[in-house]
Amino acid sequence: MDTPNLKFCYNKGCGAKFNPDENKEDSCTFHPGPPYFHDAYKIWKCCNKKSTDFTAWLNFEGCTRGPHNPVKPDVPKIQQTQPKAEEKIPIRVLVTGAAGQIGYSLVIQIAKGDVFGKETPIVLVMLDIPPLGEVLKGVELELYDCALANLIAVEPVTTEEAAFKDIDYAFLVGAMPRKEGMERKDLLAANVKIFKSQGLALAKYSKPTVKVLVVGNPANTNAFICAKYAAEKIPTKNFSAMTRLDHNRAIAQIAARCGVDCGSVKKVIIWGNHSSTQFPDVKHAKVIKGGTEIGAYEAVNDVPWIQNEFISTVQKRGAVIIEKRKLSSAMSAAKAACDHIHDWHFGTKPGDWVSMAVPSDGSYGIPKGLVFSFPITIDAKTRNWKIVQGLELDDFTKQKIEITTEPKVFLNLFLMDSSNLLLCYNKGCGAKFNPAENKEDSCIFHPGPPYFHDAYKIWKCCNKKSTDFSTWLSFEGCTRGPHNPDKPCNDVPKVLLSQPEVDEK
Numbered sequence: 329m330d331t332p333n334l335k336f337c338y339n340k341g342c343g344a345k346f347n348p349d350e351n352k353e354d355s356c357t358f359h360p361g362p363p364y365f366h367d368a369y370k371i372w373k374c375c376n377k378k379s380t381d382f383t384a385w386l387n388f389e390g391c392t393r394g395p396h397n398p399v400k401p402d403v404p405k406i407q408q409t410q411p412k413a414e415e416k417i418p419i420r421v422l423v424t425g426a427a428g429q430i431g432y433s434l435v436i437q438i439a440k441g442d443v444f445g446k447e448t449p450i451v452l453v454m455l456d457i458p459p460l461g462e463v464l465k466g467v468e469l470e471l472y473d474c475a476l477a478n479l480i481a482v483e484p485v486t487t488e489e490a491a492f493k494d495i496d497y498a499f500l501v502g503a504m505p506r507k508e509g510m511e512r513k514d515l516l517a518a519n520v521k522i523f524k525s526q527g528l529a530l531a532k533y534s535k536p537t538v539k540v541l542v543v544g545n546p547a548n549t550n551a552f553i554c555a556k557y558a559a560e561k562i563p564t565k566n567f568s569a570m571t572r573l574d575h576n577r578a579i580a581q582i583a584a585r586c587g588v589d590c591g592s593v594k595k596v597i598i599w600g601n602h603s604s605t606q607f608p609d610v611k612h613a614k615v616i617k618g619g620t621e622i623g624a625y626e627a628v629n630d631v632p633w634i635q636n637e638f639i640s641t642v643q644k645r646g647a648v649i650i651e652k653r654k655l656s657s658a659m660s661a662a663k664a665a666c667d668h669i670h671d672w673h674f675g676t677k678p679g680d681w682v683s684m685a686v687p688s689d690g691s692y693g694i695p696k697g698l699v700f701s702f703p704i705t706i707d708a709k710t711r712n713w714k715i716v717q718g719l720e721l722d723d724f725t726k727q728k729i730e731i732t733t734e735p736k737v738f739l740n741l742f743l744m745d746s747s748n749l750l751l752c753y754n755k756g757c758g759a760k761f762n763p764a765e766n767k768e769d770s771c772i773f774h775p776g777p778p779y780f781h782d783a784y785k786i787w788k789c790c791n792k793k794s795t796d797f798s799t800w801l802s803f804e805g806c807t808r809g810p811h812n813p814d815k816p817c818n819d820v821p822k823v824l825l826s827q828p829e830v831d832e833k
Contacts, residue, residue, distance in 0.1 A: 333347075333348070334346060334347060335347075335348055335396070335398040336398065336400075337356055337358075337396035337397055337398065338397050338398065338399060338400050338401060339356050339358035339359075339390070339394070339396065339397045340358055340359040340360075340362075340363070340372075340390075341357070341358045341359040341372070341386075341388065341389070341390040342356050342357065342358045342390065342396065342397075344356070344396070346396040346398075348398070351395050351396050352395065353393075353394065353395055354393045354394070354395075355394075355395055355396050356390075356393065356394055356395060356396045356397070357389060357390040357392070357393055358390040358392060358394065358397075359372045359374050359375065359388075359390050359391060359392070360374050360391075360392045360394075361373040361374025361375070363385075364480065369481070370382060370385035371385075371480065371481055372385075372388060372391070373480070374391055374392065375391035376472060376479070376480065376481050376482065377391070378481050416447065416448055416449055417449075418448075418449035418450060418451045418480045419444050419448055419449070419450055419451070419496045419497065420451045420453065420494055420495045420496050420497075421438055421443075421444075421450060421451070421452055421453065421495065421496065421497045421498075421499070422453045422454075422455060422491055422492065422495045422497070422498045422499065423435055423438070423452070423453070423454055423455070423499045423501060424455045424456070424491070424498070424499070424500050424501050424502040424526070424544075425455075425456060425500075425501035425502025425503070425544065426454035426455060426456050426464060426467065426484075426501070426502075427454075427456040427460040427463040427464050427467065428456070428501065428502065429655065429656070429658035430501050430543065430658045430661050430662050430665070431454070431456070431467075431501050431502075431662075432467065432658070433658050433659050433661075433662035433663075434499060434501065434662035434665055434666065435452060435454060435467065435471065436471070436474065437662060437663070437666045438450060438452060438499075438666065439452055439471055439474065439476050439478075439479045439482075440474070440476050440478075440479075441476075441478055442666050442670070443666045443669050443670045443673065444670075444673055445674075446478065447478065448478060449478050449479075449480045450478055450479055450480060451480050451481045451482075451483065452471070452479065452481070452482050452483070453483045453485060453490075453491055453495065454467060454468070454482065454483065454484045454485065455485050455486070455488070455490075455491035455502070456486065456502065457486065457502075458486040460486075461484070461486050464484035464485075464486075465484050467484070468482045468484045488525065488526065488529035488533070489529070489532075489533060491529070492526075492529040492530055492532070492533040492534045493533045493534070494533070494534065494535055495534050495535065495538055496535060496537070496538060496539070497538065497539050497540075497541075497669055497673075498530070498534070498538060498539070498540045498541065499541050499543060499665055499669070500523070500526060500540060500541065500542045500543060500544055500550070500554065501543045501544055501665070502522070502544055503519055503522060503523075503543075503544025503545060503550060504518035504519050504522060505545075515546075516546070516549065519544070519546065519549070519550050519553070520553055522544075522550075523542075523550045523551075523553040523554040523557070524553060524554075524557045526554055526557075527553065527554040527555065527556065527557025527558040528557050528558070530554070530557075530558040530561070530562055531557065531558040531559075531560050531561040531562060532561075534561075534562065536561050536562055536563075537566070538562060538566060539566055539669070539672055539673075539711070540554065540555075540558075540562075540566055540567045540568070541568055541569075541570060541665060541668055541669055541672075542554060542567070542568070542569045542570065543569075543570045543661065543665050545602065546601075546602070546603070547569035547570055547571075547602045547685065548569045548601050548602060548685050548699040548700070548701075549699070550569070551567050551568060551569035551685065551699045552687075552697075552698075552699045554567060555567035555687065555699075564687050565686070565687070565712070565713070567686075567687070567699075568668070568672075568684045568685055568686050568699075568713075569602065569684075569685035569686075569699055569701075570602065570661075570664060570665055570668055570684075570685070571598040571602050571606065571683045571684065571685050571701040572664040572665070572667050572668040572682065572683060572684070573602075573657065573660060573661050573664035574598045574602065574606055574608060574642055574645075574683065574701075575596060575597075575598050575664070575682060575683035576590075576660070576663070576664050576667065577608075577641075577642045577645050577660075578596045578598065578608040578610065578638075578642050579593045579596055581638055581641055581642060582596065582610060582613065582615065582624055582627075582628065582638075583615075585628050585630075585633070585638075586615050586617060586624075586627045586628060587617075588615060588616065588617055592615060592616040592617070593613065593614070593615050593616075593624070594613065594614050594677075594679070594680040595612050595613045595614050595680060595681060595703070596608065596609070596610050596613045596624075596683070597609040597610075597611075597612065597613075597681075597683055597702075597703045598683035598701045599700075599701055599702070599725075599728065599729050599732055600700060600701055600729065600732025600733060601685075601700070601701070601732050602685065602701070603732075604643050604644065604647075605643075605731050605732040606642070606643055606701065606732055607639070607725070607728035607729060607731070607732050608638065608639055608642040608643070609725055609728070610624040610625070610628075610634060610638075611624075611625070611721075611722065611725060612703075612719055615627035615628075635724065639728075645657075667682075668682070668684065671706055672684075672706055672711060672713070673711065674708060675706045675707055675708025675709075675711070676704070676705045676706045681703040681704055681705050681716050682703075682704055682705075682706075683701050683702070683703060683704065684701065684702070684704040684713060685699050685700060685701040685702075686699065686700070686701075686702060686704065686713060686715070687699055688700045688702075689715065691715045691717065692719075692721065692729065693729075694729075694733060695733075698733070700733070702715045702716070703715070703716040703719070704716065751813065752771055752773075752811035752812055752813065753812050753813065754771050754773035754774075754805075754809070754811065754812045755773055755774045755775075755777075755778070755805075756772070756773045756774040756787070756801075756803065756804070756805040757771050757772065757773045757805065757811065757812075759771070759811070761811040761813075766810050766811050767810065768808075768809065768810055769808045769809070769810075770809075770810055770811050771805075771808065771809055771810060771811045771812070772804060772805035772806075772807070772808055773805040773807060773809065773812075774787045774789050774790065774803075774805050774806060774807070775789050775806075775807045775809075776788035776789025776790070783795045785797060785800035786800075787800075787803060787806070789806055789807065790806035792806070
């Protein structure tokens, strides 16, 4: 029997030998798109299958069926790490909490070019907790089904190392939500843990030029924590918290009141914290009405409305949406996050500014380091932001800014800066504590004096005793109360000596 004249198939991902007489329209499974090499990844552009292992990448099954191809190409068409002049380097973007509502609305806007432009290739990294890994994979499939030309790859991950590696931008959406019955200190403690870990991961794995937007609430405090723990590698100016949703809400309210589109309103300001104490300020805002640019106060022509209903509406908008929808804002929050990063990437429009919560440099009397929302302009070339200077603040504005800078927002400073922690002088404690978190049950201590008798060291309040001094000192206190920052005026501790009083045994 004659051996058939077998040919070699040069379709990418095939490489099989075939009988030309049996070559059918569906004989071969191959990759029609070119391979794409970026950083450590080898990617099939046609189906976005990728791997850092070359052999594993070569062994990915093709995504298209067709006849075998016996024609050897002269030079394999491979997109190298250094793209040609007309090709753009992909931007690596991370979204945390990507399986949640905001994340679901956010990833499609990033992927289809609303943030970085329709022609900019995107590698989209989606991080969430391991139990939601399958949900992430479902979102990945949907993104591929959108058939977006500029979406190079989607990476659903559940570890910080994989998520933060070499990213250019980070949308930190995932945070611990406040649950029913949860105290504020418990919410803050949970988020300190999350954003400390992510700050350290940014410093360890990300590029030093990464831009970070914190969306997860309490956003200002979370941004402060994250920036502090990433400071070893990443400048503080690369961190911001989102108040753009409030900014957009303010624009929409003024536009509706004046009967114009939202594009005709500019220079609104959100001062302060993303909370019910924020101050939406339109004192310097402009409205284009009838082809003429006029001040927002003049355009609205209703000062009581501006200083009461308008402010209240913006401050409470999130709560109203929760009441109506039974869920928090997601679509509008995702749009605001996209607006925030879009302007950070491309710069602000001439003659306008945006609202961003950034580390204060002391402008307008806001304490340095406090993450606070200001009017911001951004240079398109350097992507550096700058707080707008020289705005005149009337008494009404100053009063509102003072409210949103109330003492409790200084909590974020005390959380991180050990120089702000105070020493507790309660006996049996000696811990350092944050005065903003000092509650009625924060400290466990011994209220009674120590009592030394024979070889024993005794706490009179609870009669705990030991002959070993270190063991005696380590006995846990018997009473709860607030930490005590007041050092005793007498340096000599009050100690009962060996001779007890008559009524003591």
